[in-house]
Amino acid sequence: MMTSRRQFLAGAAASGLATAGLPGCSEADMPSYQDAVAATWRLPSSGTEGAERLRALVAAATLAANSHNTQPWHFRIEDRRIAILPDTVRRCPVVDPDDHHLYASLGCAAENLAIAARALGLAPHIAYDEAADAVTVDLEPGTAENSPLFAAIPERQSTRADYDGKPVPSEDIDRLLATAGSDDVDLLLVTEPGRMETILEYVVAGNTVQMEDAAFMAELKEWIRFSEGEAVKAGDGLFAGASGNPTLPRWVASPLFDLFVNAESENDKYSSQIRNSAGLVLFTANGTGPRYWVEAGRSVQRFALQGTALGLRNA
Ligand SMILES: Cc1cc2nc3c(=O)[nH]c(=O)nc-3n(C[C@H](O)[C@H](O)[C@H](O)COP(=O)(O)O)c2cc1C
Numbered sequence: 001m002m003t004s005r006r007q008f009l010a011g012a013a014a015s016g017l018a019t020a021g022l023p024g025c026s027e028a029d030m031p032s033y034q035d036a037v038a039a040t041w042r043l044p045s046s047g048t049e050g051a052e053r054l055r056a057l058v059a060a061a062t063l064a065a066n067s068h069n070t071q072p073w074h075f076r077i078e079d080r081r082i083a084i085l086p087d088t089v090r091r092c093p094v095v096d097p098d099d100h101h102l103y104a105s106l107g108c109a110a111e112n113l114a115i116a117a118r119a120l121g122l123a124p125h126i127a128y129d130e131a132a133d134a135v136t137v138d139l140e141p142g143t144a145e146n147s148p149l150f151a152a153i154p155e156r157q158s159t160r161a162d163y164d165g166k167p168v169p170s171e172d173i174d175r176l177l178a179t180a181g182s183d184d185v186d187l188l189l190v191t192e193p194g195r196m197e198t199i200l201e202y203v204v205a206g207n208t209v210q211m212e213d214a215a216f217m218a219e220l221k222e223w224i225r226f227s228e229g230e231a232v233k234a235g236d237g238l239f240a241g242a243s244g245n246p247t248l249p250r251w252v253a254s255p256l257f258d259l260f261v262n263a264e265s266e267n268d269k270y271s272s273q274i275r276n277s278a279g280l281v282l283f284t285a286n287g288t289g290p291r292y293w294v295e296a297g298r299s300v301q302r303f304a305l306q307g308t309a310l311g312l313r314n315a
Contacts, residue, residue: 032232033232036232041154051077053120055077057113060116061073061109061113063112063153063154064109067104068220072102073085074087081139084106084136085133090102093219095220099290099293103294104294106135110135110297110298112305118145119150121141123142124139126298128290135294151309152309155308156305160244162272162276163277176306180302180306184287185284185298187281187282188281191280196274224257225240226253226254227240283299
């Protein structure tokens with residue numbers, strides 16, 4: 001069975017940035033934004049069995065971080081396996097010409113799926129199948145493990161607001177690095193303000209190049225959902241309200257976006273976020289290509305969930 005978030009879930013996003021489109025649903029039948037969020041951002045219940053359990057795992061997978069919230073995946077549910085395939089219609093050729101964000105997003109989804117599988121009594125094994133160009137999650141019977149990472153799945157979101165400037169206790173840092181690291185992915189933690197400032201210089205330089213590129217801005221705008229109705233109907237994309245922007249009909253918001261969203265405004269935001277955050281983490285996969293990009297995504301997702309479980313906002 002091939003399915004995707006858009007085909008079978010009803011909802012939108014808690015972080016404002018997610019979810020399920022409602023094909024065939026008329027405007028009048030559409031749930032409110034709040035109802036859509038509540039229907040989407042929830043954990044599968046522990047007693048779920050059989051096909052319903054597999055569908056619940058897919059639902060949990062779709063709550064993962066993913067590039068521009070394009071939801072760039074298809075799920076194929078088999079007997080003892082769920083395959084996650086790239087949805088190439090949802091590529092972002094400008095910001096992600098080699099698809100490494102896309103494959104990292106598949107890795108994020110696979111990690112959520114595996115964590116949910118363990119919580120629902122299955123033993124998952126994740127691999128990248130090069131011939132099939134799919135991330136496969138094999139599922140064998142196991143013992144139910146109710147982990148803090150599972151509970152964090154519907155709580156995690158990419159923080160768009162500023163940070164509080166407080167340091168993170170060293171035991172939390174140790175826990176984050178231990179949870180997120182793997183043989184294929186190295187993590188470099190940077191907390192020293194001078195080194196963070198150097199990284200910020202690169203972030204600002206890169207962001208300036210991107211935001212001065214008309215093709216990048218056009219692609220970004222395509223994925224912005226300016227109103228609650230747009231977010232619920234599309235079931236994907238970046239909800240303006242999640243970044244603290246006003247939610248308006250597209251015909252009003254679109255020219256305002258062109259006028260007010262620029263390199264300077266975004267660089268100011270990133271500078272404040274980085275200067276007020278406890279640290280930056282660089283994830284480096286020990287190779288290149290889909291297999292390694294998937295591994296990097298898995299690691300980032302574990303980090304984000306562990307951070308959430310510890311009460312640490314992250315993005
Ligand atoms: C591979 C990847 C790349 C991303 N790149 C960016 C980025 O450049 N800027 C940004 O603000 N968020 C970025 N994100 C975060 C996504 O926009 C976010 O995960 C998505 O909108 C869903 O929202 P949520 O994480 O709050 O559920 C990225 C996420 C992934 C997985």
